[in-house]
Amino acid sequence: MAxxxxxxxxxxxxxxxxxxxxxxxxxxxxxxxxxxxxGAGKTTTLRLIxxxxxxxxxxxxxxxxxxxxxxxxxxxxxxxLQQYSLYPRYTVRENLEFxxxxxxxxxxxxxxxxxVDRAARTLRIEHLLDRKTDRLxxxxxxxxxxxxxxxxxxxxxxxxxxxxALDAKLREALRTELKNLQMQxxxxxxxxxxxxxxxxxxxxxxxxxxHGRIVQTGTPHEIYNNPRDTYVASFVGSPPMNLIDxxxxxxxxxxxxLNFELPFSGGAKAGGATDGRPLVFGIRPExxxxxxxxxxxxxxxxxxNHGVEKILT
Numbered sequence: 001m002a003x004x005x006x007x008x009x010x011x012x013x014x015x016x017x018x019x020x021x022x023x024x025x026x027x028x029x030x031x032x033x034x035x036x037x038x039g040a041g042k043t044t045t046l047r048l049i050x051x052x053x054x055x056x057x058x059x060x061x062x063x064x065x066x067x068x069x070x071x072x073x074x075x076x077x078x079x080x081l082q083q084y085s086l087y088p089r090y091t092v093r094e095n096l097e098f099x100x101x102x103x104x105x106x107x108x109x110x111x112x113x114x115x116v117d118r119a120a121r122t123l124r125i126e127h128l129l130d131r132k133t134d135r136l137x138x139x140x141x142x143x144x145x146x147x148x149x150x151x152x153x154x155x156x157x158x159x160x161x162x163x164x165a166l167d168a169k170l171r172e173a174l175r176t177e178l179k180n181l182q183m184q185x186x187x188x189x190x191x192x193x194x195x196x197x198x199x200x201x202x203x204x205x206x207x208x209x210x211h212g213r214i215v216q217t218g219t220p221h222e223i224y225n226n227p228r229d230t231y232v233a234s235f236v237g238s239p240p241m242n243l244i245d246x247x248x249x250x251x252x253x254x255x256x257x258l259n260f261e262l263p264f265s266g267g268a269k270a271g272g273a274t275d276g277r278p279l280v281f282g283i284r285p286e287x288x289x290x291x292x293x294x295x296x297x298x299x300x301x302x303x304x305n306h307g308v309e310k311i312l313t
Contacts, residue, residue, distance in 0.1 A: 002063050002155040002188050003028045004049060009058035011044055011212075018044040019212040022058070026190060026205075031182045033203030034192040035236075041212040042192035046158045049190065051075045062155065077156040078149035082164055084141040085148070086133045092144050093129040096120070099152050119147040122181065139170045146178075150185070157182075159191040163198065175202055196236050200224065208232050233282045239311055242288070244281045255281055260296050285311070 009022040019041045026032040036042050047053040048060060051072035059066050067075055086095050096116045100107045107115075120126045123143045133141060142162060149157055159178075163171045179202050182189045193199055199206050200220040207217040208231075216228040227233035233241045246255040254261050290298075290312075304311040 001028045001186060003061075004156060004188065004190065005059075005061040005064075006045070006048070007059045007061070009045075009048065009055050009060070011041075011048065011053065012056045017212060019048075019055075022212070022214055024207060024214060024217075026188060028063075029186050029188055031179065031189045031191065031202060031204045033199040033206045034190065034209055035194070035196060035199040035206055036192075036209035037194055037235075040209040042194075042209055043160055045209070046079065046160050046190065046192060049075075049156070050077050050079050050158055052079075075156075076154050077158055078152055078154035080145055080149050080157065080159045080162045082161045084133075084138075084145050086141060086144055088132065088134040091130050091132055092120075092125060092136070092147075095133060095144055096129075096147050096151055099148055115151045115153075116147075119150040122150065122184065123147050123177075138166050139174060142166065142174065146181070150181075155188070157187055157189045159189065161193050162191075164193070164195070171198075178202065196238065200236070208235065210235075227282070230280055230282070237284065239285045242283045242285065244283065246279045246281050248277050248279060253279060253281065 004024070004026040006022055006024040009019055009024075010017070011019040022041075022045065024045070034042050034045060044053065048055055049062075051067070051070060051074070054068065060068060062075060087098065090098070093116060096119060097112055100112045100115060116129075117126075120129055123146060125140065125143050125147065128136065128140060128144070133144060136144065145162070163174055163178075166174065175198060178189075178191075191198075191202060200223075203220055205217060206220055206223050208215050208223065210231050216223060216232050218226070223232065223236055227236065227241070230243055234243060244255050246253055248254070249261075252261045300312050302313040304313070
């Protein structure tokens with residue numbers, strides 16, 4: 001287990017800036033999810049922590065120690081990728097044993113067997129130990145990849161979208177398994193994804209990354225119910241939050257397209273809003289109700305039936 005801190009991290013590749021002024025604090029034993037769109041800088045962040053890249057600016061701390069000059073092997077972290085990093089000619093057991101058999105400081109055979117057997121029991125792949133990996137399903141291969149990380153007993157688990165190549169049903173099952181595994185191990189997990197369902201269902205804390213900057217961190221409840229800006233409000237939630245332009249007039253909020261007024265909350269006034277100031281109103285879809293004779297009229301263009309719910313546009 002380990003406490004991870006990134007302080008004022010910036011990373012450039014030639015003329016491209018991948019990360020800018022990134023600050024991140026991941027507590028010991030926490031399941032932290034880094035959520036962002038493709039190209040937001042998620043994988044770069046993982047590679048900086050793993051020691052595969054060096055920051056252009058800023059510091060990386062593991063348990064309070066600046067590890068900027070440490071190599072990847074010295075940091076004792078495990079990286080699980082979307083692509084299965086397995087040897088197809090090896091059996092599952094041989095793949096699990098491989099990280100434990102370096103030429104330097106090889107573990108005793110008895111300890112290797114014990115670690116492999118424990119990992120196999122934890123991941124429920126004992127029946128696969130003698131099978132070649134080219135005969136495994138996608139979910140089984142991902143379990144073996146995670147097992148290769150577990151047997152090492154690293155300080156930190158770094159996971160780069162490990163579920164994105166799987167079908168929907170298997171992703172759902174492995175989400176639960178990964179979260180249970182993290183709680184069982186009591187380990188520090190940093191999991192990156194573009195999938196908000198994964199982020200909200202798995203994370204103790206979530207950090208939303210946009211164009212190389214952390215725009216908000218908090219619990220899933222905080223991210224969903226108190227988005228810091230319109231990007232977080234529209235990105236987190238499915239369907240996304242409805243954003244409506246308006247302004248403050250005589251102490252009342254006026255939604256411009258609807259010509260509809262609402263009392264302005266004391267909390268918003270404390271935020272410094274003044275008369276005439278442009279505002280953006282955010283309304284979650286689940287907070288909109290259809291009633292005949294309501295003060296605001298709307299036209300329904302499309303009804304999308306999801307079985308347990310219908311989405312109206």
